[in-house]
Amino acid sequence: MTLRRLIDNGDTLLELTTEPLSVDQTYSWSVLPSCGAVVVFSGTVRDHSDGRAGVETLAYEAYEEEVLPKCQLITEEMRKQWPTLGRIALIHRLGELQLGESSVLVVVSSPHRPEAFEAARYGIDALKATVPIWKRETWSDGADWAASAQHVTTLDAMNESRAK
Numbered sequence: 001m002t003l004r005r006l007i008d009n010g011d012t013l014l015e016l017t018t019e020p021l022s023v024d025q026t027y028s029w030s031v032l033p034s035c036g037a038v039v040v041f042s043g044t045v046r047d048h049s050d051g052r053a054g055v056e057t058l059a060y061e062a063y064e065e066e067v068l069p070k071c072q073l074i075t076e077e078m079r080k081q082w083p084t085l086g087r088i089a090l091i092h093r094l095g096e097l098q099l100g101e102s103s104v105l106v107v108v109s110s111p112h113r114p115e116a117f118e119a120a121r122y123g124i125d126a127l128k129a130t131v132p133i134w135k136r137e138t139w140s141d142g143a144d145w146a147a148s149a150q151h152v153t154t155l156d157a158m159n160e161s162r163a164k
Contacts, residue, residue, distance in 0.1 A: 001017065001094070002015065002016070002018070002019060003015065003016040003017070003067065003068055003101070004016075004017070004138045005068050007072065008075075008079070009134065011086065011087045011088070012072075012075045012087070013026070013029065013087070013088070013089040013090075013091065014068050014071040014072060014075070014089075014090050014091075015089075015090075015091040015092070016062060016064060016067045016091075016092055016093075017091070017092075017093060017094065018093065018094050018095045019040070019093075020093070020101065020102070021042070021063075021091055021093055021101075021102040021103075021104075021105050021106065023040060023042050024100060026032065026040070026089050026105050026107050027040055027107060028155070029087065029089065029107075030086070030087040030088075030089060030107045030108070030109040031081075031109060032086040032087060032109055032155050033085035034086060034111060035087070035109035035110055035111055035116075036110075036111055036112060036113075036116075037109065037110050037111070037112055037113040037116040037117075038062070038107065038108070038109045039107070039108050039109075039113070039116040039117050039120040040106075040107050041104075041105065041106040041107070041120050041121075041123075041124050042102045042104070042105055043100050043102065043103050043104040043105075043124070043159055044100055044101065044102050044103065045057070045058050045097045045098060045100060045101050045103060046099070047099055047132075049137055052137060052139055053139070054139045054140045054141075055099075055137050055138070055139045056099070056136075056138050056139055056140065057096055057097060057098055057099075057138045058096070058097050058103065058135045058136065058137055058138075059095065059096045059097070059135065059136045059138070060092070060093060060094045060095065060097070060103060060134070060135050060136075060145075061094065061133070061134050061135075061136070062092070062094055062132055062133040062134070063132035064068050064094075066131075067069065067092070067131055067132065070130055070131045070132070071090045071127065071128070071131060072130075073090045073155055074090060074123060074126045074127060074130065074155065075090065075123075077122075077126070077155055077159075078119050078122060078123055081118075081119070081122065082110065082115045082118065082119045084110055084111050084112075084115060084118055085108060085109070085110045085115065085116075086108075086109035086110055086111070087107070087108070087109045088108050088109075088119070088123065089105060089106070089107040089108075090105075090106055090123060090127055091104065091105040091106075091107075092104045092105075092127070092131070092133055094133075098110065101126065103135075104124070104127065105129065106120050106123040107115060107120070107125045108120040108123065115139040121160075125158070125162075126155060126158060129152070129153050129158045130152060130153055130154060130155055130158060131152070132152050
């Protein structure tokens with residue numbers, strides 16, 4: 001299953017998929033002649049989380065109908081805050097993932113590195129705060145929803161708390 005949307009004349013890529021994520025392919029897509037910086041954030045499955053050692057797998061679930069619209073709002077806000085951005089990709093994986101697999105990609109190209117770094121940080125923070133995707137952790141003694149899960153909020157509320 002892959003939900004995919006290209007917007008802004010093909011300069012924004014939004015994707016929700018059960019397929020493995022390709023950092024190389026997304027990086028290559030993001031390179032533009034007008035952009036001297038590309039920042040790639042890849043969130044990967046690690047062997048621990050808050051208060052839990054020995055995490056073996058993660059399983060991601062989503063309110064699928066809301067994911068791409070929420071991601072589009074994030075990219076619109078990114079372009080508003082950093083108008084010189086070139087390409088933006090927000091890609092998240094669903095299903096069961098093993099240690100070391102990439103679960104989320106945020107890739108941003110821009111003419112200069114400060115905007116690319118700031119926008120990429122904003123992109124992953126906004127995705128985690130506002131997009132309805134949840135993870136279930138499995139470890140040797142059991143399984144449960146991630147202890148660090150937070151309530152889904154709005155971009156306005158997130159931006160307000162960042163400004164404080």
